[in-house]
Amino acid sequence: MAILEPGLPSFEGGLLFTRLPDRIFSPLASTNRHRYWSLLCHLHERRFGPDAPLPPSKGYPSKTIIQDIVDALDLQDVWDDEESSEADASSSELRAIAIFNRFQECGWLRIDQPRFDKKVTMQPAVSQFLTMLINFAETGPVFVSGKIRSIDANVQLVLDGKASGDSLSEAAEQARNLLEHVRNTGTNIRELMETLHKDSTTAQYVHRFFNDYIERVFIGDYRELHTSEHPLSKRAKIIGNIENITESESHKTKLIEWYENNLCKGDRKKAERLFERDIYRLSELQRIDEYLDRLDDEIRRANKRALAFLDYRIRSLGSVDVMVNQAIESINKEGLPIIGDPFTSGAMLSEASLAEPRKPVERAAPSKLRKVVVSDEQLAKANISRLARTNRMVSPINLSLYVSDQLGIKDVVTNQDIKTDSVASICMYQTLARLALQANVKSRKLRMDGLAMSKGFRVEVGNEPEMPHEHISSIPFTVKKHKSAASKES
Numbered sequence: 001m002a003i004l005e006p007g008l009p010s011f012e013g014g015l016l017f018t019r020l021p022d023r024i025f026s027p028l029a030s031t032n033r034h035r036y037w038s039l040l041c042h043l044h045e046r047r048f049g050p051d052a053p054l055p056p057s058k059g060y061p062s063k064t065i066i067q068d069i070v071d072a073l074d075l076q077d078v079w080d081d082e083e084s085s086e087a088d089a090s091s092s093e094l095r096a097i098a099i100f101n102r103f104q105e106c107g108w109l110r111i112d113q114p115r116f117d118k119k120v121t122m123q124p125a126v127s128q129f130l131t132m133l134i135n136f137a138e139t140g141p142v143f144v145s146g147k148i149r150s151i152d153a154n155v156q157l158v159l160d161g162k163a164s165g166d167s168l169s170e171a172a173e174q175a176r177n178l179l180e181h182v183r184n185t186g187t188n189i190r191e192l193m194e195t196l197h198k199d200s201t202t203a204q205y206v207h208r209f210f211n212d213y214i215e216r217v218f219i220g221d222y223r224e225l226h227t228s229e230h231p232l233s234k235r236a237k238i239i240g241n242i243e244n245i246t247e248s249e250s251h252k253t254k255l256i257e258w259y260e261n262n263l264c265k266g267d268r269k270k271a272e273r274l275f276e277r278d279i280y281r282l283s284e285l286q287r288i289d290e291y292l293d294r295l296d297d298e299i300r301r302a303n304k305r306a307l308a309f310l311d312y313r314i315r316s317l318g319s320v321d322v323m324v325n326q327a328i329e330s331i332n333k334e335g336l337p338i339i340g341d342p343f344t345s346g347a348m349l350s351e352a353s354l355a356e357p358r359k360p361v362e363r364a365a366p367s368k369l370r371k372v373v374v375s376d377e378q379l380a381k382a383n384i385s386r387l388a389r390t391n392r393m394v395s396p397i398n399l400s401l402y403v404s405d406q407l408g409i410k411d412v413v414t415n416q417d418i419k420t421d422s423v424a425s426i427c428m429y430q431t432l433a434r435l436a437l438q439a440n441v442k443s444r445k446l447r448m449d450g451l452a453m454s455k456g457f458r459v460e461v462g463n464e465p466e467m468p469h470e471h472i473s474s475i476p477f478t479v480k481k482h483k484s485a486a487s488k489e490s
Contacts, residue, residue, distance in 0.1 A: 019125045020107070020125060020126065020129060021106065021107025021126070022107075023105070023106040023107060024106055024107045024108065024126070024129075026102075026106045027040075027102060027103070027106055027108070032079050035076055035079060036099075038072065038076065039069060039072050039073075039099065040103075040108065040130060041134060042068065042069075042071075042072040043065065043068060043069075044127075044130050044131070044134060046068055047060060047064075047065065047068065047122075048122040048127050048130070049127075049130075049131065049134075050131065055121070056119075058112065058119045059112055059119030059120050059121035060119065060120045060121075061117065061118070061119065061120070062100070062111070062118040062119075062120050064120075065100060065109070065120045066093075066096050066097060066100050067096075069096040069099055069100060070092045070093060070096045073092045073095060073096060073099075074092060079095075104120075107123070107126060108122070108126060108130075109121075109122060110122065110123055144178065144182070147174055147177075147178045148178075148234055148235070148238075149234075150171070150174055151171045151174050151175055151178075151238060151282070151285075152234050152237065152238055154167040154168065154170055154171035154174075155167075155168070155171050155238055155241045155242065155245075155282065156241060158171075158241075158245060158251070158255070159241045159244060159245055159251070161251075164254065164255065164258045165255045165258030165259050165262065165263075165275075166258070166262075168245075168255060168275075168278055168282075169259075169263075169274075169278055171278075171282060172277070172278035172279075172281040172282050173281075175281050175282050175284065175285055176281045176284075178288075179284055179285070179287070179288060179291065182288060182291045182292065182295065183291050183294075185295055185298075186294055186295050186297075186298040189295075189298050189299065189302050190298065190302075192302075193302050193305055193306070196208055196209060196306075202310065202313040202314070205309065205310070205313070206310070209306055235285045235286060235288060238282065238285055239282075239283060239285065239286055242279060242282050242283055245279075246279055246442075252275070255275055256268075256271050256272055256275050257271075259271035259272075259274050259275055276444065280444055388423075391422075391423050391424040391427070392423065392424070392427050393427075394427055394428060394431045396452065396453050396454075396455045397455070398428075399428060399431060399432075399453060399455075400455040400456050400457065402424075402425065402428045403428075403432075403456070403457045403479055404456070404457075406418050406419065406479070407457075407479065407481060411480060411481050412478055412479070412480050412481075413478065413479050414462060414464065414476070414477075414478050414479075415429070415432070415433070415462065415474065415476055415477050415478070415479075416464075416476075418432070418479070420472070426472060429472060429474075430472065430474075431453070432459055432477065432479060433472075433474035433475065433477060435450045435453060435454060435459040436459045436460065436461050436474075436475060436477035437461075437475065438450035439458075439459060439460060439461065440461055454482075456481070456482050457479055457480060457481055457482055458479075458480050458482055459477055459478070459479055459480075460477060460478050460480065461475060461476070461477050461478075462475075462476035462477050462478045463476075464476045
């Protein structure tokens with residue numbers, strides 16, 4: 001990790017501006033941010049992007065970039081007033097020069113050989129950052145089938161020995177991004193439904209609902225997710241291949257060595273942690289059904305809400321008022337004379353179409369609530385039941401207090417030395433025995449749950465032979481003070 005200056009944060013998020021210029025966000029935070037962004041996209045497409053022609057080895061002449069900005073400015077609206085001189089320039093050329101200078105000052109553009117023929121380039125990090133921003137802005141729906149096929153192919157290559165940790169890491173990253181996208185789609189649907197009905201007509205609502213809904217925005221192949229032939233059915237095969245990789249010592253050793261040599265610079269423990277992290281991300285694919293069920297619930301609620309909204313708009317009288325006003329404006333615009341009553345006789349103004357007065361509905365008065373009198377016996381039974389539940393409840397706090405009381409001044413205590421002279425202590429003993437079992441399982445989730453319950457101590461399986469306990473039998477185990485807790489006491 002790079003050494004930071006005093007006072008700067010030590011987390012890796014603080015390294016952003018070691019790769020990017022400090023003022024790079026200045027144009028995108030100004031009043032004309034939309035126009036600045038449009039100009040950057042224009043330059044990215046024509047000069048600096050991956051789809052642009054191959055640039056000269058020494059960069060573009062400054063006149064070429066300024067002319068590109070002029071061409072883009074001719075297609076834009078008038079800029080808003082700012083303190084800088086871009087909006088106040090009298091011509092497109094002067095405004096383009098001012099914008100070019102600001103891009104250069106903020107780090108978007110770099111000028112080489114400033115004393116002679118100025119050549120304009122874009123730093124590789126800045127170009128990559130701009131490409132990421134454009135890709136994020138243009139991101140369309142995710143096709144789950146393609147992601148699953150890619151994950152399956154990478155994992156199969158690793159299992160067959162044709163690929164190493166790079167394919168496993170790529171598959172794990174794709175699995176995490178896929179699950180995050182499916183998990184967040186429900187929230188995105190709720191936000192979309194909130195914005196649909198704001199200041200929109202019925203026609204606009206219907207157009208946006210059917211064009212911006214699910215398959216055009218979020219998941220492109222949502223209709224096929226539950227079919228038997230969809231690649232999502234391969235998740236069982238992927239999970240099986242992951243288990244085969246973790247159970248094979250040769251595969252595991254080879255992959256950890258790749259992580260150690262390529263990502264961890266010889267740190268074996270860090271390589272093992274990264275390997276376990278990627279295996280855990282891939283094994284999380286088995287939870288995708290749970291996320292899809294939640295997504296189905298959100299879609300059903302959104303459909304009901306949309307149908308209710310459309311039904312209200314169609315049945316409301318607001319649309320009739322709009323049509324009447326449009327008819328009046330059309331007649332006045334065409335200059336047609338109005339002779340007599342503009343409305344036709346018949347159903348529109350007939351007595352049968354008038355609303356009838358509301359008839360009040362008399363409801364019976366509610367009966368008085370009965371006053372329940374609790375006897376002393378019932379109250380005593382309730383208190384005893386509550387006390388019994390409290391004595392049998394095990395939480396990290398009361399378990400830590402119980403262990404601290406059993407340890408005393410000792411650092412280690414065996415299960416034979418733990419006192420079980422009450423119902424509460426027996427429940428604590430059972431929890432400690434369960435934590436000893438969880439400490440030796442392969443499941444990372446179970447081990448993490450066990451560590452969450454062990455506040456200030458650790459439980460390990462003992463080496464002593466099993467001996468009958470006074471009240472309950474279990475595997476032999478030992479309880480040790482955690483190093484941090486022991487150091488605080490000392």
